Amino acid sequence: MDKVKIGIPRSIHYYYYGDLWISFFKYLNCDVIISPKTNRDIMNCGIRLATDEMCLSMKNLLGHIDYLQDKCDYILIPRIDNYGISNQTCTNFLAIYDIVHNLFSTPILSYNIDVVHHQTEKQGMIQIGEQLGFSKKQSKIAYLEACNCVWKNKKLAIEKNIQKLKSIKSKVLLVGHPYNLYDEMIGNPIISFLKKMDVEIIYSNLFYSEMTNQASKQLSNELYWKFNKENIGSIPFVQNQIDGIIFLSTFPCGPDSLVNELVMRKIKLPYLNLILDDMDGMVGFETRLESFIDIIQERKRKHV
Amino acid sequence: MSKHTISFPHMGNYSIPVYYLLTHILNVNVMIAPKITSKTIELGTKYSPEFVCTPFKYTLGTFIEALELKADVLIQAGGGCRYGYYSELQSQILEDLGYQFTYINLVSKGKTDIKKIYHELKKIDPNFRVLKALYYLLITSKMVKYMDKVDNYIRENIGFEEVPGSFEHENQKMLTDFSKAKGFFSLYHMYHKHFKKIKRLPIHKPEHCLKIGVIGELYTLMEPFANYHLEMTLAHYGIEVKRYTNAHYLLFEKKKEVKKYLKYAKEYIQYRMGADAADNIGRTKYLCTHGYDGIIHIKSSFCTPEIGAMPIIQKICNQYDMPVIFFSFDANTSQVGIETRLEAFYDMIEMRRKK
Amino acid sequence: MKPCYLGIDIGSISTKGVIIDQDHKIIRSLYLWTEGNPIDAVKRLLKGLKSDLPKCYEIKGIGTTGSARKLIGLMVDANIVKNEITAHAIGTLSYYPDVHTILEIGGQDSKIILIDHGIIADYSMNTLCAAGTGSFLSSQAKRLGIPIEEFGELALQSKNPVKIAARCTVFAESDLIHKAQLGYEKKDIVAGLCKSIVLNYLNNVGKGKQLKGPIVFQGGVSKNKGVVKYFEEVLGEKIIVDENSHLMGAIGIAILAHNNENGKTYPLNIQDISFQTKGQECSKCSNHCELLKIYRNDELIDSWGSKCGKY
Numbered sequence: 018m019d020k021v022k023i024g025i026p027r028s029i030h031y032y033y034y035g036d037l038w039i040s041f042f043k044y045l046n047c048d049v050i051i052s053p054k055t056n057r058d059i060m061n062c063g064i065r066l067a068t069d070e071m072c073l074s075m076k077n078l079l080g081h082i083d084y085l086q087d088k089c090d091y092i093l094i095p096r097i098d099n100y101g102i103s104n105q106t107c108t109n110f111l112a113i114y115d116i117v118h119n120l121f122s123t124p125i126l127s128y129n130i131d132v133v134h135h136q137t138e139k140q141g142m143i144q145i146g147e148q149l150g151f152s153k154k155q156s157k158i159a160y161l162e163a164c165n166c167v168w169k170n171k172k173l174a175i176e177k178n179i180q181k182l183k184s185i186k187s188k189v190l191l192v193g194h195p196y197n198l199y200d201e202m203i204g205n206p207i208i209s210f211l212k213k214m215d216v217e218i219i220y221s222n223l224f225y226s227e228m229t230n231q232a233s234k235q236l237s238n239e240l241y242w243k244f245n246k247e248n249i250g251s252i253p254f255v256q257n258q259i260d261g262i263i264f265l266s267t268f269p270c271g272p273d274s275l276v277n278e279l280v281m282r283k284i285k286l287p288y289l290n291l292i293l294d295d296m297d298g299m300v301g302f303e304t305r306l307e308s309f310i311d312i313i314q315e316r317k318r319k320h321v
Numbered sequence: 322m323s324k325h326t327i328s329f330p331h332m333g334n335y336s337i338p339v340y341y342l343l344t345h346i347l348n349v350n351v352m353i354a355p356k357i358t359s360k361t362i363e364l365g366t367k368y369s370p371e372f373v374c375t376p377f378k379y380t381l382g383t384f385i386e387a388l389e390l391k392a393d394v395l396i397q398a399g400g401g402c403r404y405g406y407y408s409e410l411q412s413q414i415l416e417d418l419g420y421q422f423t424y425i426n427l428v429s430k431g432k433t434d435i436k437k438i439y440h441e442l443k444k445i446d447p448n449f450r451v452l453k454a455l456y457y458l459l460i461t462s463k464m465v466k467y468m469d470k471v472d473n474y475i476r477e478n479i480g481f482e483e484v485p486g487s488f489e490h491e492n493q494k495m496l497t498d499f500s501k502a503k504g505f506f507s508l509y510h511m512y513h514k515h516f517k518k519i520k521r522l523p524i525h526k527p528e529h530c531l532k533i534g535v536i537g538e539l540y541t542l543m544e545p546f547a548n549y550h551l552e553m554t555l556a557h558y559g560i561e562v563k564r565y566t567n568a569h570y571l572l573f574e575k576k577k578e579v580k581k582y583l584k585y586a587k588e589y590i591q592y593r594m595g596a597d598a599a600d601n602i603g604r605t606k607y608l609c610t611h612g613y614d615g616i617i618h619i620k621s622s623f624c625t626p627e628i629g630a631m632p633i634i635q636k637i638c639n640q641y642d643m644p645v646i647f648f649s650f651d652a653n654t655s656q657v658g659i660e661t662r663l664e665a666f667y668d669m670i671e672m673r674r675k676k
Numbered sequence: 677m678k679p680c681y682l683g684i685d686i687g688s689i690s691t692k693g694v695i696i697d698q699d700h701k702i703i704r705s706l707y708l709w710t711e712g713n714p715i716d717a718v719k720r721l722l723k724g725l726k727s728d729l730p731k732c733y734e735i736k737g738i739g740t741t742g743s744a745r746k747l748i749g750l751m752v753d754a755n756i757v758k759n760e761i762t763a764h765a766i767g768t769l770s771y772y773p774d775v776h777t778i779l780e781i782g783g784q785d786s787k788i789i790l791i792d793h794g795i796i797a798d799y800s801m802n803t804l805c806a807a808g809t810g811s812f813l814s815s816q817a818k819r820l821g822i823p824i825e826e827f828g829e830l831a832l833q834s835k836n837p838v839k840i841a842a843r844c845t846v847f848a849e850s851d852l853i854h855k856a857q858l859g860y861e862k863k864d865i866v867a868g869l870c871k872s873i874v875l876n877y878l879n880n881v882g883k884g885k886q887l888k889g890p891i892v893f894q895g896g897v898s899k900n901k902g903v904v905k906y907f908e909e910v911l912g913e914k915i916i917v918d919e920n921s922h923l924m925g926a927i928g929i930a931i932l933a934h935n936n937e938n939g940k941t942y943p944l945n946i947q948d949i950s951f952q953t954k955g956q957e958c959s960k961c962s963n964h965c966e967l968l969k970i971y972r973n974d975e976l977i978d979s980w981g982s983k984c985g986k987y
């Protein structure tokens with residue numbers, strides 16, 4: 018029998034679960050195909066497929082799925098409702114499965130995370146293992162192995178991120194959803210520009226999530242989106258050690274529109290709010306980034 | 322100590338039951354905020370983040386107007402999308418503007434925290450009593466039920482009234498009466514008396530009139546100012562309008578109905594999609610298969626759950642060859658633009674019907 | 677005397693008028709700028725049309741369409757006032773009975789109309805903003821210092837259209853300025869603009885629609901050869917642009933005026949009548965409706981905008 022080939026879109030979920038999925042399927046000896054880094058074609062295709070008002074990240078995801086649709090047997094799209102009470106997700110995460118199911122004909126491999134109704138990630142992953150013809154035990158071991166391996170790497174990355182706070186360079190906290198920060202067409206141009214400017218970048222997603230979850234309450238007590246808690250929860254930890262904050266979101270992100278506004282009203286540090294639309298060029302952003310870096314460096318010089 | 326003045330956002334005619342409830346359970350001044358006008362929207366838009374959904378802007382504008390008139394307690398509800406998070410940012414914005422007030426949030430962190438609300442009400446009115454509140458809460462919910470029942474009848478028939486304005490006139494009379502209800506019995510009596518009157522109003526309704534279903538995001542559906550009086554325009558064309566979403570549905574039926582809709586439209590959706598998105602997909606299938614001539618989907622700009630539902634609604638309508646039109650309302654949508662689109666939609670479904 | 681019918685299409689940028697005979701053949705037509713004053717534009721239009729109309733014709737019906745249709749309809753006492761979607765469809769069908777798709781890009785609106793067996797099966801209009809419409813194109817042409825008439829020709833010369841982010845007018849404009857500052861050639865920028873208008877239109881207005889041939893393209897922007905070329909390139913279909921494409925709305929409404937004939941004859945003498953509009957906020961109730969009152973020879977003939985029916 019041919020090996021099953023599973024397509025993983027390099028978008029939204031990939032930046033939370035990509036590593037976990039890859040090691041899980043590797044352990045089960047399944048073939049995995051990951052869509053390439055976002056390029057103009059993928060993005061344009063997503064824009065064509067998506068509803069006009071969807072956020073850029075959703076459009077991007079649809080572009081990635083379109084790339085994969087005839088190259089694999091299944092496309093992996095989880096549905097995420099919540100990680101417990103007051104730990105919900107943006108409604109797009111609730112809807113993604115059904116949207117994809119209606120727009121594409123490729124079979125979808127899916128699981129549902131709804132902790133309030135007792136559906137966890139672990140159960141979900143075991144379930145897809147079983148769906149692919151593996152035993153419950155095999156799937157469970159694969160999941161645990163994958164978790165182990167991912168956790169080790171994640172810990173290293175977090176420690177490295179925290180180490181950066183000791184740097185003597187100008188330090189900027191980059192706040193945003195990982196699927197925006199690390200996307201080739203969305204966050205990456207900004208990250209490389211900042212690196213070129215010799216700025217130390219601290220990433221909001223590379224902290225221990227239990228800590229950020231708790232710390233986010235200092236800025237917003239009512240917040241019930243898990244991913245936004247993780248984003249802004251990094252701020253109270255590092256605010257005394259950094260020189261400025263850059264908020265990065267895609268147009269028109271629902272949760273970010275409210276949460277970032279609230280946080281910007283509360284923080285005392287210089288900040289820059291970047292909202293990415295279907296932009297071709299970085300030209301407009303370069304000017305703003307440059308002047309922002311000028312401001313924080315000037316401030317730093319005065320304080321030293 | 323002087324009495325507090327409490328106020329709340331508008332949504333259609335529901336300020337009447339809310340006013341009724343608050344005056345009966347709290348020893349405070351209850352203020353019905355000034356009606357939404359273009360000035361309200363201007364104010365709200367000015368102080369809101371740029372791409373937040375429109376209900377945020379509308380209700381913020383109303384709060385500012387209420388605070389200017391010396392309200393000092395504000396009430397906000399919440400829902401299954403970012404509506405639930407309005408409160409914290411709104412109160413921050415209002416504080417930054419220099420107002421002093423207490424902000425009571427009926428839904429916090431996506432859940433209704435009864436204990437917390439109790440403590441806050443107790444602070445405003447130390448004599449607040451739970452049992453009395455429960456009693457009036459029940460009466461108010463009955464009132465909402467009656468209002469919505471009458472409303473549904475009006476929506477189906479107002480396009481055919483013989484005396485222009487007769488329905489609205491009778492409806493207003495009923496609502497004025499409702500606000501004086503003494504208890505369950507008196508309310509029930511009023512409802513029957515007025516509904517009978519309304520049903521007796523003369524109409525000339527053809528047997529096979531054009532029928533349109535209006536679905537979409539709840540606030541835009543229920544606040545005529547937010548949908549640029551869409552239902553009234555449709556009525557002028559002589560169209561029977563079906564709308565599912567109303568306060569009674571959201572408060573008492575939704576939980577049960579969503580499950581039904583998910584089952585009913587299972588070839589299109591498997592899961593809830595936030596707010597009323599799944600409901601609307603189920604309704605689309607229903608409207609497509611039950612002799613309706615068209616569907617109008619309305620929402621405020623950037624309403625994420627409805628945006629997610631749109632491609633699926635479009636797909637269903639394509640499969641059933643059902644005319645559908647999507648409106649995305651913003652604070653600065655042009656009235657003329659809406660009329661042009663609606664008129665063309667009406668022409669289209671009429672031509673299709675003739676064929 | 678032979679009957680004829682007048683159709684007026686008053687858009688935000690241009691005002692179009694045609695007079696057709698009983699067989700829907702064009703007898704006279706005129707196209708001029710609205711210049712922000714529809715009342716004045718229509719007066720000029722009627723004067724122009726009347727001056728060279730053969731004496732053997734008398735006008736038996738007037739129809740108005742376009743964004744100022746209500747106002748002008750009242751002014752000329754039209755026997756039919758219809759939205760431009762229906763008017764465009766009727767006009768186009770009279771020339772191309774088997775048309776399937778009508779693309780229309782005008783001054784501030786753009787639309788798609790799908791026709792099935794001679795009736796409108798589906799349509800959509802631009803939703804959020806004016807990106808990708810005629811007014812955007814002409815303002816950018818002005819910015820680049822190119823006469824709008826030469827815009828299309830210039831675009832055709834380009835081999836490498838510059839990519840321009842065109843989701844929204846504001847973004848597109850800033851992107852355009854940047855590209856110009858970076859030293860791109862003018863013809864490539866112009867071509868890029870034309871292409872971005874096509875893509876934006878198809879993404880916004882044409883979303884989820886099946887565009888089958890024959891496709892007819894009309895509205896002011898259809899005169900731009902660059903835009904036509906990119907439509908053909910992207911859709912892979914031949915695009916028909918009629919020489920009267922800018923008049924289709926006016927023709928359609930003239931046909932509807934013929935169908936709604938009621939025996940009245942119109943002398944076309946409104947240039948002597950004074951017309952005035954006054955905007956005011958009504959203070960009779962808490963709705964604060966913004967009223968627009970219309971006066972003919974200082975006599976109030978109508979007022980709009982009232983939500984409570986007090987007017």
